[in-house]
Amino acid sequence: MLQVDIQKELVFYFFSLQVDIVPSQGEISVGESKFFLCQVAGDAKDKDISWFSPNGEKLTPNQQRISVVWNDDSSSTLTIYNANIDDAGIYKCVVTGEDGSESEATVNVKIFQKLMFKNAPTPQEFREGEDAVIVCDVVSSLPPTIIWKHKGRDVILKKDVRFIVLSNNYLQIRGIKKTDEGTYRCEGRILARGEINFKDIQVIVNVPPTVQARQSIVNATANLGQSVTLICDAEGFPEPTMSWTKDGEQIENEEDDKYVFSDDSSELTIRKVDKNDEAEYVCIAENKAGEQDASIHLKVFAKPKITYVENQTAMELEEQVTLTCEASGDPIPSITWRTSTRNISSEEKTLDGHMVVRSHARVSSLTLKSIQYTDAGEYICTASNTIGQDSQSMYLEVQYAPKLQGPVAVYTWEGNQVNITCEVFAYPSATISWFRDGQLLPSSNYSNIKIYNTPSASYLEVTPDSENDFGNYNCTAVNRIGQESLEFILVQADTPSSPSIDQVEPYSSTAQVQFDEPEATGGVPILKYKAEWRAVGEEVWHFKWYDAKEANMEGIVTIVGLKPETTYAVRLAALNGKGLGEISTASEFKTQPVREPSAPKLEGQMGEDGNSIKVNLIKQDDGGSPIRHYLVKYRALSSEWKPEIRLPSGSDHVMLKSLDWNAEYEVYVVAENQQGKSKAAHFVFRTSAQPTAIPANGSPTSGLSTGAIVGILIVIFVLLLVVVDITCYFLNKCGLLMCIAVNLCGKAGPGAKGKDMEEGKAAFSLCPGPGGLASEPSQFPHLETPKGPVEAKSESQETETKPAPAEVKTVPNDATQTKENESKA
Structure with missing residues (x-):
């Protein structure tokens, strides 16, 4: 019998109705709406689903504000529209089965008053200099904390004693100024709910007007039908309105338009000025903050007028x-x-x-x-x-009769086109003609001649075919006053005479040849210089061309590729459009022995950012031995030296970045070969003043935040570590996965890795750089250096055939050393 009762209880339990309300609890602010879904689980038929209010009253369907809707046999929806405080309480969903059994579920609905602004008008206006009180009334279920902000900062943190938050949470500004104008944020906070709301209030400071006459005394002309304008400049906020009086009487627009006002009435124009207009005029500026006036005295005189010319x-x-x-x-x-x-x-x-x-x-x-x-x-x-x-x-x-000008002697050569210019000054305009041996040009006998005329000059274009085309040409200008002629001579240009060598300054592998320009250029500009040199006893001359403009600036050409302690002969020749001129007498010199190099020449070029510079290294004499590297150091004056920088011998510049703004820097550069170091080349420069930062215009939500970027970088770094670890596991049987496999699974991967570790060898290797040397990490993150070998090879190293790569060892300070360096030490 007991067993039968237990079975009945179990059957009742499994077939009883289960009621749930979603959501299980509700919190609604006043004025908002929310719905709750009552769901019934169970197979009982003819279920009745009812909703009851907090006072126990059954809610009927389709009410206007609190609505109950029967969805289907297993659910019903309760909707509360525009909730108010009285709607709070426990709502109950009761489900009655066919057998009269009931199941229910409840939901606790809480209604609260959100933080709202009851009285916070905007804009609020005040008069400059008065004590302003900015009104902001805040209502909420719980007492709020009020914070006032201006330009993004709490006004209390400004430590300005003029700003006071009153007991009623209004903000008082004592002696308000125009500079205090702007947007003030009244921000309310409720700590218990983490609720925040704010209202931006535009504060307008009205400034009483100030008015000033552009001229306190104005002179005007009389009886000439002219007008005079009296001007007053007024300032204030809001913009003041202007009015005018004459000797105390208000001036109005008259039918005869005697007085005319500008659009803002700051200008009064008096038309057809006469003596009766002489008076004291007062301009009055007025706005809601006050008024002010200024006086102008008009004196009427007669302005000068030119009556006869x-x-x-x-x-x-x-x-x-x-x-x-x-x-x-x-x-x-x-x-x-x-x-x-x-x-x-x-x-x-x-x-x-x-x-x-x-x-x-x-x-x-x-x-x-x-x-x-x-x-x-x-x-x-x-x-x-x-x-x-x-x-x-x-x-x-x-x-006047024509007057002629122009270069009398013009040089050219056969086949080279040239213009003979005849400038003409004449009034009235003159007619210009060209003659050759009394014959008017152009003519059939001179087909290689053209004439071009402009209002101020005539150009005779001649392309000489033979010596007969050289000689005199006549330019004649004629007007009704008279005529003028000018003879021009077309001279056959010659090749230049030889330059004269003044001095040769020899070095180990180069020599600077100082020279004087040729005494005769042949009538046309020199284009290039040709330097020829050879060692004494050799037959073949080596040569190089030099641009004349660059060479003439210093009167020096530099020859390179010389051997130390060798006697050479050098000679120069000049080239113009006609051809190569005479070659100078050879001068002998002897290069110096192998020695330390000459200091490089330094030239600076500031970067566009203003605090970086590209210092160009112009190589000079290498002392007869290849330059191994350049040593660079720099500093701001009166500061410590930055760490020394070593540049490869092939470098032609060094980039200095992230320098201090508006600071004077000095740079020292030394070239070094096997014989030693050169003297230091010195260069001084100043960085630009720091530019004013310009805030970004983008919205605060645009782009990725700093945290997001950092997170992405961390994920990428972790993925790279995983890929490297997996690669090490499968290729070299090492890494984190290998360690887990050995310790947890007892598997030791075959390979030489363990053996290497036992022998104490490095668990990593460095790839040798150019020349077999290991590449060092840069110690100077702000410097950019040209690509090239870390250290140039000496002559003895260059003769070796395919040296073996240097072995790299790890040392405690993480520096890389080579056996070659050890042997040198």
Whole structure:
């Protein structure tokens, strides 16, 4: 019997209804909506699913704000719309089976008031200088903590005593300034919920207007139908409005448009000024913060006016011509003269009496004597008084016979095209003709001649075919005043004479030859120099061409590839367009013995970033022995030296980066060969001033954050380690996987790895670099050096055939050493 009861209980348990509410709990802020799903598990049919409110009242379907919807036989949805505080409590979902059995589930719904801003208007306006109180009322279920921020910083951290947070959480700014204007953030926080909300309030500081007259006294011209403008410059915020008074009476726009105001009324224009307009004018600037005024006194006078000028025409060498200028004005104006290039004083008179100025009352005259063609041009008459000035131009036209200019002697050679230039100055314009032996050019006898004319010159293009084309050419210009001729000579160019060698400065493997340019260039520029040299006793001359412009700058050419302690002969020749000139007398010199090299020549080129520099190393004499390397050290003045840098012999520059801003640096470079070190080459430079940082315009959410980038780099590094470890396991039977296999599985991989470890050899190897030397890691991360061998081979090493790679050992300081280096030590 007991067994039967137990079986019934088990059957009841397995067939009873199971009720769940999703989500199992709910938290809603006031005004938000949320739904809850009641789900029933079990096979019972004709189930009834009901929802009950926290006060035990059964909720009916399809209510407006708290809605219950029967989804199907096994679920029902409770939806709370626009929740308020009264909706909080425990809601119950009850499921009644066909047999009357009930199952239920509950959900605790909590309603809270989110942090909101009740009274925080924006913008809020204040008058500059007053104590401003920025209003911000915050409401929430729990008392919030209020923080005020300006420009991203807590205002309290500014340590400005003018900023005070009042007991009601309003922000007070004592004696507010225009610079305090901007966006202030009222930020509320509730620690218990981790809730935060903020309101940005625009604070506007109104500034009382200030007004200043552009001119306190204004002079105006009367009875000339002119206008005068009175200007006041006003500042303030908001922008002040302007009004004007005359002798205390308000000025209004009149029908006759006597007074005209600008759009902002800062300018008052008085039209057709007369004597009655003379008065005191006041401009008044006004805005919501206050008002201010400024006075302008208008004085009405007569401005000067040029009433008579007249252009003049004269012939060159004419006895004299007079220019006259008359003017009116009150006070009586003074009259001055000037040209486009010079001023002429009122009492000017040159020693030869060429210019004479005379003035009387309102008339002034300028007399020019013995007229020259250079007197032609613009003459400006200016009348001035205390009110203003007026200027008028007049023109003196000087007619003269043509005048010709140009290089008389022109050099060329057969087959080389050349222009003979005949510059012409004439008024009126002249007609230009070319003649050869009295025959007008061009002609059928001179087919190799062309003529090109411009307003100021004529060009005779000649391509000599033979010696007959050299000689005299005549340029003749004619106008109605007269004519002028100029003879040009076309001279056959010759090859240059020989340069003269002044001195030879020999070194071990190079020599500098100082020379003087040829006395005769042959009439055309020298293009190149040819240097020839040979050892005494040899027959073959070695040679090299040098650009004439570069060689002439210092008067030096350098010959290279010489042998130490050897006597040489050197000679020079110059080349122009005609050909190679005479060769100079040979000068003998003896190179120096093998020695230390000469210091390299240094040239600097600043980087675009302003704090880096490329120092070019220009190799000089190597002392007869190949340069092994360059040693570079540098520092900012009054600072410690940076670690010495060793550059390969093939390097032609060193890059210095990440230097201090606006600092003076010095660089020392030494070249070293087997004989020793050269003297130090010295170079000084200054870095640029640090540029102003420009903030990025991108949004704060654009791109990857620093943490994301670091994470990606860590993942890549771990993956590389795993790949390397797997490779070591399968190829060399070593690594972390190998260690796990041996210790956990008892498997020892075949191979020489264990043997190497027993013998104490390094568990890694370094690949030898060029020349069998191991490549060293760079000790100078801020320096870029050209690619090349770490150390140049000596002559004895170059004669060896295929040396074996150097063995690399590991030492405690992680430096790499070679057997070769050990033997040298």
